[in-house]
Amino acid sequence: MSDLAQNTLDGLFLGSSYALLALGFTLIFGVLRRVNLSFGPAVMFGCYAATWVNLNFGAGLVLLALVTILGSILAGAYVERLCFAPHRGGSAIAAMVASFALWMQFEELASIVLPRHLYDFPPLHGGAPLAFGAMTLRIESLVMLFAALLMCALLWWILYRTRFGVAVRAVIDQPQAAQLAGINVPRVFMLTFALASAIGGLAGFLIAASHEQVTPMLGMWSTMKGLLAMMLGGLGSLPGAVLGGLALGLLEAHSQWFFGPQNRDLIAYALIFILLAARVPWMTTRSAS
Amino acid sequence: MAKAALLLILSVLPGLALAQAPKADLACKATGTDFVFDCTIRLSRGGKPLEGAQVTVGADMPSMPMAHNVKPVKAQAAHAPGEYRAKLDLEMLGVWAVKLRLAGPVRDQLILHYEFDSKGATPAKR
Amino acid sequence: MSLLKVRDVVTAYGKIEALKGVSLEVAQGSITCLLGPNGAGKTTLMMSIAGILRPRKGTIHFGGEDIAGRPPHAIVARGVALVPENRLVFPSMTVLENLNAGAYQRGDKQAIAEDIDKLFARFPRLRERAAQQAGTLSGGEQQMLAVARALMSRPKLLLMDEPSLGLAPLVVEEIFRIVTELHKDGTTIFLVEQNAHMALKVAQHFYLMEQGKVSFSGTPGALAEDEVIHRAYLGSSKI
Amino acid sequence: MDDYAIGVLTNIGLISFLALSAYLLLITGEMSFGQQAFFGVGAYAGGMLTAMYGWSLPLAALCAMALGALAQFLVGLPTLRLRGLYFAMATLAAAEMARILFELFHFQRQLEGEPVGPDGSQGFRGIRWVFEHGVEPLEYLGMVYALLALALVAFLLVERSRLGATLRGVGEDAELAASLGVNVTRVKLGVAAAAGALAALGGVLYAHHNTYIEPRNFDIMLGVHSLAYALIGGLGTALGPLLGVVLDIGALEGSRVFQGYRMIVFGGLVALLLIWRPRGLLDERAVQWLRRRFS
Numbered sequence: 001m002s003d004l005a006q007n008t009l010d011g012l013f014l015g016s017s018y019a020l021l022a023l024g025f026t027l028i029f030g031v032l033r034r035v036n037l038s039f040g041p042a043v044m045f046g047c048y049a050a051t052w053v054n055l056n057f058g059a060g061l062v063l064l065a066l067v068t069i070l071g072s073i074l075a076g077a078y079v080e081r082l083c084f085a086p087h088r089g090g091s092a093i094a095a096m097v098a099s100f101a102l103w104m105q106f107e108e109l110a111s112i113v114l115p116r117h118l119y120d121f122p123p124l125h126g127g128a129p130l131a132f133g134a135m136t137l138r139i140e141s142l143v144m145l146f147a148a149l150l151m152c153a154l155l156w157w158i159l160y161r162t163r164f165g166v167a168v169r170a171v172i173d174q175p176q177a178a179q180l181a182g183i184n185v186p187r188v189f190m191l192t193f194a195l196a197s198a199i200g201g202l203a204g205f206l207i208a209a210s211h212e213q214v215t216p217m218l219g220m221w222s223t224m225k226g227l228l229a230m231m232l233g234g235l236g237s238l239p240g241a242v243l244g245g246l247a248l249g250l251l252e253a254h255s256q257w258f259f260g261p262q263n264r265d266l267i268a269y270a271l272i273f274i275l276l277a278a279r280v281p282w283m284t285t286r287s288a289s
Numbered sequence: 290m291a292k293a294a295l296l297l298i299l300s301v302l303p304g305l306a307l308a309q310a311p312k313a314d315l316a317c318k319a320t321g322t323d324f325v326f327d328c329t330i331r332l333s334r335g336g337k338p339l340e341g342a343q344v345t346v347g348a349d350m351p352s353m354p355m356a357h358n359v360k361p362v363k364a365q366a367a368h369a370p371g372e373y374r375a376k377l378d379l380e381m382l383g384v385w386a387v388k389l390r391l392a393g394p395v396r397d398q399l400i401l402h403y404e405f406d407s408k409g410a411t412p413a414k415r
Numbered sequence: 416m417s418l419l420k421v422r423d424v425v426t427a428y429g430k431i432e433a434l435k436g437v438s439l440e441v442a443q444g445s446i447t448c449l450l451g452p453n454g455a456g457k458t459t460l461m462m463s464i465a466g467i468l469r470p471r472k473g474t475i476h477f478g479g480e481d482i483a484g485r486p487p488h489a490i491v492a493r494g495v496a497l498v499p500e501n502r503l504v505f506p507s508m509t510v511l512e513n514l515n516a517g518a519y520q521r522g523d524k525q526a527i528a529e530d531i532d533k534l535f536a537r538f539p540r541l542r543e544r545a546a547q548q549a550g551t552l553s554g555g556e557q558q559m560l561a562v563a564r565a566l567m568s569r570p571k572l573l574l575m576d577e578p579s580l581g582l583a584p585l586v587v588e589e590i591f592r593i594v595t596e597l598h599k600d601g602t603t604i605f606l607v608e609q610n611a612h613m614a615l616k617v618a619q620h621f622y623l624m625e626q627g628k629v630s631f632s633g634t635p636g637a638l639a640e641d642e643v644i645h646r647a648y649l650g651s652s653k654i
Numbered sequence: 655m656d657d658y659a660i661g662v663l664t665n666i667g668l669i670s671f672l673a674l675s676a677y678l679l680l681i682t683g684e685m686s687f688g689q690q691a692f693f694g695v696g697a698y699a700g701g702m703l704t705a706m707y708g709w710s711l712p713l714a715a716l717c718a719m720a721l722g723a724l725a726q727f728l729v730g731l732p733t734l735r736l737r738g739l740y741f742a743m744a745t746l747a748a749a750e751m752a753r754i755l756f757e758l759f760h761f762q763r764q765l766e767g768e769p770v771g772p773d774g775s776q777g778f779r780g781i782r783w784v785f786e787h788g789v790e791p792l793e794y795l796g797m798v799y800a801l802l803a804l805a806l807v808a809f810l811l812v813e814r815s816r817l818g819a820t821l822r823g824v825g826e827d828a829e830l831a832a833s834l835g836v837n838v839t840r841v842k843l844g845v846a847a848a849a850g851a852l853a854a855l856g857g858v859l860y861a862h863h864n865t866y867i868e869p870r871n872f873d874i875m876l877g878v879h880s881l882a883y884a885l886i887g888g889l890g891t892a893l894g895p896l897l898g899v900v901l902d903i904g905a906l907e908g909s910r911v912f913q914g915y916r917m918i919v920f921g922g923l924v925a926l927l928l929i930w931r932p933r934g935l936l937d938e939r940a941v942q943w944l945r946r947r948f949s
Contacts, residue, residue, distance in 0.1 A: 035739060037878065086929040092738075093685060094932035097882045101924035108917035111381040115323070116407070163519065170505055170516045177503040179467060182491030182520040182568055216383075224874070231743050266754045273747040276740055277732035283740075310768075310780060324914075345657060351870040353879065355665040355860075356906050361658050380914045386866070390657060397785045400866035402777075 013141035015249020016148035020203035021226030040223030041106035046071030069201035076197025140210035338371025424473030506550030517567030671856030673895035683825035688745030694872035696854025722854020730846030777868030809892035888936025
């Protein structure tokens, strides 16, 4: 029985990191109707920037978090200007392939700045994990879960209680009507991109801290997990992103326990394929050209 | 081109000609300059050292080998029989698939996986 | 004194010139109407004025300043609001949220609340549906919401692109009643309309457009109505 | 031409099959992230038939193409009604499943005391048919380009025929095409099988050129690259994807002078190119213009 509980805890921890990534993805997809394949690599850029700062100057956790988030925002702005702004009225595929081209840039830049295959990253809390009876819970898990919930609440407050939120939802709902209502749509795109990149940066920081390491694979990993969680939760829906992330985390934790790591990913992909093929309603409501 | 087309038609019948495949192992150490390694290659065939072969050494990354690769270099024969030396300039560290193309007495190709780090290279365990 | 002066505006989609040098004026406080067959460029002109499309040549003076090519949000800030063709409400936002979005550029919370009450008085059906998602409203109700949302930015000039499109005759009557009421309150209206008969009853001045150019300008009495309708629907082909 | 140049040209040739496969799907309105899986199916099937069972390369290639076609047909069947990003994600999931299955796939035969065959993540070594039959690199290059020419001729013929118009019709607006009497389901499944076969052929040729394959060769990177080739080169004609491959691999080889910064330079160029030509260099307009000038 305690294995089930332990797996569920681990699943929630993993799932909350996916949820944060999926939130960033969904914000961009919701507003721009575009897939940003450079979302993960921008997060990796942030983590590498923080690692570089830590290696050269040594820095406290808060400063590292800030550097990660700022790095991700900077990288996100670069991607938005080069891949998404020029293709606003144009084709979604061109924007996506352009973002893939920049992914190549980020990966090579990372391997130039920090060539080693693996760099360690300071953990959030050095001490031993908390123990309740047979179950152990690492501080990182608690912080990750708390961060995910906090970010959801913050996003909900921004979207439903601020003027910027009205603008974002208007642009998501009907971009031309938003223009006519006097909303500066290009600015909303940029600010939303920055917000999404910040969320990604936070996720990247927490992921790097909980794994206590940074590798070049972080870019691909976070793009894939964010994309899958977004798909699982329903394309373009913010609550869906969180649910999708948690569901993916729980699914992976449990299937890893019963079937081993490689089968874990196999099962996750199989589930996504079956759900898509069955055209389950919550996953295929929003049209995605 | 005509020979290639002829070959296409001729060899439709199944045949099991499995010539003796050569073997190789690699010893590389870092040279101090970024990502450049000095490698000695020991070639053998049927247990005997393989001498007098022209060996070109290249390397691919496992993901996207056609694009992520390094320009091959010609290895020079070293003093010991069946030993060749080459300087390998990789673009980044990590696991590389080292590709040895042999010409001369035997024409073949071998691919060995090694993990390259700041010190040298060790066979990659995957 | 004309509030809006359009001079030799040329707008093109790629190589196709939808507007081939359009010039017209909208007098302050008037209802000016624009008639013309489908594809004459009426909607293109509206979108060029509102900034959705960027004119290649020509000027659009509003209150003395040239707004041609300015982004839509800058034009809304100067007091021009467009009620677009087929309405374009925010479907998954409620009626109230749609109205608030219309007042996006305004900061005066108190005045916004008052405006909403005034609009609910003018459009009672919208008050009943205030908490409903705009996508679930009927065509006529969505048209009213689109007009109300445009009014939330307190425009000096209201552009209306075929408000009667696809609506039942009774609803069209109500739309034109609202247009005359707005006119009485002092709003200048530039109306693109297919329904020539209704439009000519309310307008003080009208223009006819054909193939991207203005082909007639005058007061409703200046041209026999059947001649107008003939040219408005069939273009000026001589039979 | 030294071995290195022949190697690059051969790579360009065999990857072009993958690019054509992605292009074929793109013009029928389907964005696939999964062509690398069928490329892998071809590589594994072809490699096993020659290295483990002594088949000849041509026969093994034909069989591998059939398997690739069948595989994509089976993936196409349940995803018929998916469109846009949903279809892309379904193909991505299917391709990643294939990659993981390759990782789990251990199946070897003892030949002359040596285990030969796929060994999971250790990969599949010793696909040496080309060396055992004394095929010179130049001959192999000739064979690859002969097959590529065949495929190209087929594409150009189809594109001028009614079938070509039907494909693009389904791509532009499937409902409209259906209303004109096109059996959209049959077209989509036919295209899926053809695309699978094309990708598999590329895979077979790659396996025998490289003599070694491993699951990580067929990851998402290759999938998105196959889309990028078609998009950079242009969606107007079958020559577009080939141009994309030449630009990609050619520019990468050419830009060795940038040494470690190749990807940064190349990635930037691709992004800028797409801004200038969102549908690639040889897009529909360019093709029309060229046809007018030369016909």
